[in-house]
Amino acid sequence: MPPDLLGLAVTCGALVAATIAQRVVGMGFGIIMAPVVAIVAGPLAAVLVVNLYVVVACGLMLPRVWPDVDWRRLRWLIGPAAAASVAGLWIARSADVDVLRVAVGVAALLGVGVSVAFAGGERVIDGPVSRVVAGATIGLMNASVALGAPPVAVYSIVSRWERRSFAATMQPFWVALSLVTLLERQVLAPGGAPDWPWWGWGAAGLATVAGVLAAEPVARRVSARAARLGVIGLSLASGLAVTAVGVAGLTG
Numbered sequence: 001m002p003p004d005l006l007g008l009a010v011t012c013g014a015l016v017a018a019t020i021a022q023r024v025v026g027m028g029f030g031i032i033m034a035p036v037v038a039i040v041a042g043p044l045a046a047v048l049v050v051n052l053y054v055v056v057a058c059g060l061m062l063p064r065v066w067p068d069v070d071w072r073r074l075r076w077l078i079g080p081a082a083a084a085s086v087a088g089l090w091i092a093r094s095a096d097v098d099v100l101r102v103a104v105g106v107a108a109l110l111g112v113g114v115s116v117a118f119a120g121g122e123r124v125i126d127g128p129v130s131r132v133v134a135g136a137t138i139g140l141m142n143a144s145v146a147l148g149a150p151p152v153a154v155y156s157i158v159s160r161w162e163r164r165s166f167a168a169t170m171q172p173f174w175v176a177l178s179l180v181t182l183l184e185r186q187v188l189a190p191g192g193a194p195d196w197p198w199w200g201w202g203a204a205g206l207a208t209v210a211g212v213l214a215a216e217p218v219a220r221r222v223s224a225r226a227a228r229l230g231v232i233g234l235s236l237a238s239g240l241a242v243t244a245v246g247v248a249g250l251t252g
Contacts, residue, residue: 007040008200011049012207019057019211022174024219025230026156026167027149029054029174031238034146035245037194038101044192047092047185050146051178053208058171058178060212068168073161076131078173081139081148082180086188088143089181093189095144101246104141108150108239112157112232126159143181147242153235163227167219 014036021028030050037046091100134155142148156166196204222230 004195005200007194008196008203010040011037011194012204015053015057015204015207016211016214019208020215020218021230021234022054022057022170023061023212023215024167024222025227025234026163026170027152028230028234029057029149030142030146031149031234035238035241037146038245041194042192044092044189045194046146047089047143047181047189048193049204051142051181051185053204054174055178055182056205056208057212058174060209061215062171062175064216065168065171068164069172070165070169073131074169074173076128077135077138077155078176080132080135081142081173081177084136084139085143085177085181086184088140089184089188091140092144098246098249101145101242102250103246104145104147105239105241105243105246108141108147108235109243111154112150112235112239124158124160126161130155130159139177139181142177143184145242147238148177150235150239153232157232167227 011033014032018029018032021032033050033053034046037049041049134151137151138148141151152170155161194200
């Protein structure tokens with residue numbers, strides 16, 4: 001199998017898993033997809049592929065979760081995220097990509113570690129300032145390395161956001177942010193698309209649809225505790241994966 005088609009096949013398999021994670025815990029698409037696409041097609045391709053297919057995945061999920069969306073909190077998060085994504089794309093275009101990966105990966109690990117330790121107490125951190133900071137951090141990291149989920153996890157933990165509402169609200173959030181990022185990318189950092197045939201993009205779309213269909217029965221069987229552990233585990237895994245890829249690039 002040619003290398004580009006092998007990369008496409010790996011991407012399609014990852015898309016199914018990423019879509020299931022996205023529906024069950026409200027995040028996980030970029031965590032799974034960003035390292036995979038960055039390895040097989042490069043970091044700029046990762047930003048394009050992750051943001052394109054998360055629109056498809058979350059858009060298909062949205063009608064099922066619409067009643068549980070927290071629209072007020074969504075508005076607080078999406079504005080700063082969209083604004084900060086401009087800076088993220090500029091960083092992706094101009095910074096050394098491996099240094100950026102290490103910096104983002106370490107920041108993600110520290111953020112999740114601190115938030116988990118914080119969760120052992122009774123205090124809740126949630127308000128305009130924390131929402132603006134969370135949204136801006138998500139937008140910056142999503143646009144620079146297609147990895148916005150760790151700051152989502154940190155905010156969800158420290159604010160003690162109820163699992164059902166969190167998972168629902170993240171679907172329109174990622175649709176809106178990804179569309180903005182894709183439009184900005186065409187202006188600030190065009191190019192870098194994977195070298196797939198036309199039908200490869202359709203195959204990736206079908207893999208995303210398959211993930212959506214498989215995710216519904218899984219979501220109904222996952223407890224709140226399991227979903228919370230999933231958020232933490234996926235965030236830690238993404239931080240480790242991105243850091244490892246960056247270190248390998250710097251030392252290779």
